[in-house]
Amino acid sequence: MNTTGELTLNMLKEKFQVTEMRVESPNRVWARIAPDKILAIAKFLSNELEFDHLSSIAGADYGEALEAVYQITAYSHGIVLTLKAKVPKSNPVIDSLTPVYWNAAWYEREAYELLGISFRGNPNLAPLVLPAEMMGEYPLRKDYKGYPNPT
Amino acid sequence: MGEVEGAGSETAKVRPIQKIIDAHVTFTTTSAIHDFLKKTPLQDLINWGRKNSLWFLTQPMGCCGIEMICTGAPHYDTDRFGIIPRCSPRQADVMIISGYITKKYMPALKLLWDQMPEPKWVICMGDCSISGGPFWESYSTIINTEKYFPVDIYIPGCPPRPEQLIQGFVELQKKITAKQDRTQKGDT
Amino acid sequence: MDYIQLAFDLLGNPWIRGVVGLIVVGVIFFSAIVMVWLERKFLGDIQTRPGPNRVGGRFGLLQLVADAIKLFTKEDIVPENADKPVHAGGPIVALTSAFLMAVAVPYGVVSFEGSEYLLAVTTMDISALYVEAVAAVSIIALFMAGWGSNNKYSLLGAFRNIARMLGYEVPLGLAVLSVAVMAQSLDFVQIVSRQEQLAWFIFMQPLGFIVFGVALLADLGRIPFDQIEAEEELIAGVFTEYSSMRWGFAFFAEYLHAIVGACLVVILFLGGWSGLPFLGTLFIPPVLWFVGKVFVVIMVMIWIRGALPRVRIDQVTDLGWKVLFPYSLINLVWAAAVAMVVS
């Protein structure tokens, strides 16, 4: 499969020594990256590879580690590049993408309050959907006690 | 002067003379008149007026909110019954809880309810507002609406059809005529 | 005019004057109820829905009665931090100004034992000026309501109200002035009789009619000029904090103003209680002519409400100063020229 997606992955591999990567289908590729490189990679993607649209930032809880999952795509083509960065649960901090993609702000806020991934550099990391008194409970974590709701 | 020094409570600020005035005033406030009217046949006329002019608060909260909007629009048209939407809680008679009540929204909802003038009624539209619906076990929803609001009418459905909402209004009208609604029973 | 003199004789008797006044107040009140009902039905027609049809028979005739009973018996809430006298005064002043306008409006003439009597509470030779002046009081009323409520939405509504007033009172006054110039009188009765002699002023000064109509709509605060109560922007505008019959009065005052406004249009431009041009009265009493014309004007107002979106507040003032004001000046010159030629 010699697609643009694969080419993208190869470029990432050359430049940022990304090791774990996969081409799932012509339009879906993913790569696991080191958390400290996310900002540099995003800059590279948006400036040089026309990946100018951040589709979403998801987070997931895998026991000891939290994972920030970025879906980066473009307005001109349909390739969705999924970047995954593992951060330890004890210190879940990762660079914010807001300098590159403006719309990362709210996704990061959401991931912050629901999963506790803290984004360094986000201008306003305030709770977005949860009431203030529920902050710090991180309901989307697997060890969250408040679900199902006891009332 | 009878004023307790340094106390911040409301009762402490009331002076004796004020109490006398208050007692005097309550004798002629509208609530006293209403209490008197309740014993007379005039109450039936008032109830007729009230039941035929149930203005509801526009407050779409979820799927049911869309159906609530549709109920007011041409196909169903609640204006036939004299039921029209009002945007300000001060002028509304019925609060339709049309969707999920969350922990974050509850204070605002209470505030809206307090801003409405008596007599007022609550209609719980949809499963979410009755019992949490599909979201009953979620960490952010409140499922026991009954604890917070004196609900007169429950309309089940997810979402209920506009016909059901109209039926709910008709049931509320029946309750008002029969003086069985919770406002008149003082069961709030 | 001989019947004017007779009317003055008759009105000299305070009892008769009082009775006429009460009747007029009752009729105006009743017609405001009718207008609300008409609006709900006719707007329903425009929006392809039936409108009230359950309460009081097939046509929902008792709907407004039910609403009034409900509003009268509802709890009266005054916000805690409100400026209470001002808050309470708002609707009352609005209602008062509407009634004060209504007293100066002549509603036609009735024939009785061969002589004609003017149907009006009072007549004065500056009635147009008087109505204009009293109409301005309602603006104070709206400002009182907005200011006294201690609510930010109301305050915004009150400010908008003042901005709008500044833009519209001038063209409105100039349009009335052009009519007065052409009729050579500020008296409504004279204006009507002048139209009977010449032609309806809508034909004599169509520009003036348009200016007056638009400025009047703006003054009444009806769509497309209902910025002070714009629901989606300011909830209920200056009346956001009003409940029960306080709100009812305010609401009612608006409709009273609309009716008096319609009366003014009829008197100033549509020939008052006179019949159609060339056809005459067609054996219909003048009062019915007057009522019929007012009805048509009101229907047009409702129609406009159903057919137009709301204009933005800055565009309203723009329209007032940049379009209506010059046009009203042009119209004034035109009216003066025509008046000179005709006389």
Place this chain on the structure above:
Amino acid sequence: MNGEIETQINLKPSEMLLHLGPQHPLQPGPFLLDLVLEGETVKDATLEMGFIHKGIEKILENRTYLQCIPITDRMCYLASISNNEVFCSGVESLMGIEPTERAKYIRTIMLELTRIQSHLLGIGEYATDIGFLSMFLWMIREREPIISLLEMVTGARLNHSFVRFGGVAYDLPAGFKEKTLRTLNEIRKKVEKHDEIMSRDSVYLKRTKGVGVLSRKAAMELGVAGPAMRGSGVDYDIRKVDPYLLYPDLDFKVITAPNGDVFDRVKVRLSEILESIYIIEQCIDMIPGGPFKQGYNPYLIKPKPGEVYSRVEDPRGEMGMYIVSDGTFKPYRVKVRGPAFATMQALPPLLKGAYMADNAAIASSMDSCTSEVDR
């Protein structure tokens, strides 16, 4: 609560903080828009969401795959088939199956019907926000026949739960084709009429032309979605960019408008309704026979471990879902990327400098769906 916010923001004496919401007639659902006003001009705007945050993502993790479908409906009740589709197509690709040919057609038709009814309501709500109450009621009137078409197939007015893994829940009923064609013809005529009103009415034009302008560059940067983006001249449509179902073979064009103001955003929606009608008319003649769903037991869906990001073009724009499966009966993690979320995010910068009266026009021309933003 309000006092706290007021102390946080330093206001000049000429400025005023106005809370729009959580209950406000402008809103399709509760959110809190804090505006700093100077006179009638908005100096600053902040948005607070979450008043109907239901924790859908958490609930989805605790349901079997089939049970998830009704929950996805209620994410955005105006586009429930799109939500079903994005979830089901994700699970389908995890399972490695394809919907049957007939199901593809049915799904495409239903998706487009959903788009029509959602746009009609969106335009209607927008019309009422600029004070055009009659237009709102007309739009609802036009919407009812579409709703009854959807109801004819799925049995529900709003929350359809119609799409299944590898197919759909029910076959098309008898007489659907004729009724659809007849209804769509009427709707087309009426929409064209409304389009005419909206492009000629001078008051309407005054209110909307040049208001809330979102330039092409800004739209791409802010990442707004759907008609809001296409109204700024970006021809970004998942149906073309990343096609699914029948869309690669269908003949349709992506509607764009050049100016990026309120007028254009609504114009795009109106034209999209016509385009959707055209798409349905293409599909409905060619529906093949055969089964309408795969022969799976829907209760025993157990995709192999993996993850997928599926996306469709919701009426409001790009709807994506990131699904992680760990090989059990329940999804391990579901993340929803809603179009309204992206669009609402762009609202505060867009409101800055606008008139207070234009707030309503701008906010509702974005056609947000609070329920989906909050989830």
